[in-house]
Amino acid sequence: GAGVSQSPSNKVTEKGKDVELRCDPISGHTALYWYRQRLGQGLEFLIYFQGNSAPDKSGLPSDRFSAERTGESVSTLTIQRTQQEDSAVYLCASSLERVAILNTGELFFGEGSRLTVL
Amino acid sequence: AQSVTQLGSHVSVSEGALVLLRCNYSSSVPPYLFWYVQYPNQGLQLLLKYTSAATLVKGINGFEAEFKKSETSFHLTKPSAHMSDAAEYFCAVIPSGGYNKLIFGAGTRLAVHP
Numbered sequence: 390g391a392g393v394s395q396s397p398s399n400k401v402t403e404k405g406k407d408v409e410l411r412c413d414p415i416s417g418h419t420a421l422y423w424y425r426q427r428l429g430q431g432l433e434f435l436i437y438f439q440g441n442s443a444p445d446k447s448g449l450p451s452d453r454f455s456a457e458r459t460g461e462s463v464s465t466l467t468i469q470r471t472q473q474e475d476s477a478v479y480l481c482a483s484s485l486e487r488v489a490i491l492n493t494g495e496l497f498f499g500e501g502s503r504l505t506v507l
Numbered sequence: 508a509q510s511v512t513q514l515g516s517h518v519s520v521s522e523g524a525l526v527l528l529r530c531n532y533s534s535s536v537p538p539y540l541f542w543y544v545q546y547p548n549q550g551l552q553l554l555l556k557y558t559s560a561a562t563l564v565k566g567i568n569g570f571e572a573e574f575k576k577s578e579t580s581f582h583l584t585k586p587s588a589h590m591s592d593a594a595e596y597f598c599a600v601i602p603s604g605g606y607n608k609l610i611f612g613a614g615t616r617l618a619v620h621p
Contacts (some may be wrong), residue, residue, distance in 0.1 A: 424611075429516065431614055432611035434610065
């Protein structure tokens with residue numbers, strides 16, 4: 390499809406396990422974002438990738454969280470030794486480039502990956 | 508740090524009634540402000556944006572928002588609610604110097620009753 394694709398859509402895991410979430414941005418979008426949405430809360434910025442620049446990791450909540458992006462395509466968000474407080478919907482978004490935020494504010498979001506840590 | 512506050516996590520209106528969703532921002536400089544909407548089982552999508560041009564901004568589906576600097580507000584309105592407007596609405600701001608990300612409010616879930 391032409392939109393941002395995320396997988397899995399739902400993931401249930403046990404506390405202490407590692408999980409990997411995947412995001413396929415829109416083709417040609419150089420900027421990619423990860424946000425976290427806990428129940429009843431707003432979207433929490435996690436990390437941002439822009440082309441070959443160093444990612445902005447300022448939102449990652451702990452060193453258990455990491456993300457990678459291959460060139461300007463797929464990104465994976467990895468959570469190690471999951472905790473119950475990691476339960477949330479993890480949203481990925483992409484945009485043409487960073488400056489697109491100034492011009493349009495338009496991020497294109499996927500439907501999210503719902504993570505439940507038991 | 509710049510942020511947005513959405514008053515009311517849940518708003519319920521009757522079909523045909525006025526929709527008013529409140530958003531206040533904290534910023535020492537004129538901000539860039541946005542409203543996003545998330546329909547059930549869909550990703551967020553941009554509804555409208557304020558980028559220091561006209562203070563009254565029109566968006567999709569009949570929604571509009573007015574930037575009021577004196578009140579530090581950017582409330583979202585629609586004159587007549589439709590059943591299809593039921594969704595979650597998020598106000599967002601670009602922090603000064605942080606052009607690479609949006610800061611979102613906690614969201615307001617709008618319910619529309621017949």
